[in-house]
Amino acid sequence: MFTNLINKASTLDKAIVLSVAAMLSFNLLVLASQVEHAPTVAQIQGATAQQA
Secondary structure (H helix, E strand, O other): OHHHHHHHOOHHHHHHHHHHHHHHHHHHHHHHHHHHHHHHHHHHHHHHHHHO
């Protein structure tokens, strides 16, 4: 079923799918790096606020 769809796709269609997949993967990578660093920033700001 899907092999027939892939065989009929033009090179432009394949390039569009590849670029959308690359953009989604880069967005997930950036989101994962931001989520990873958020708790550390919150802990540093909380410690500074308690000392003041």
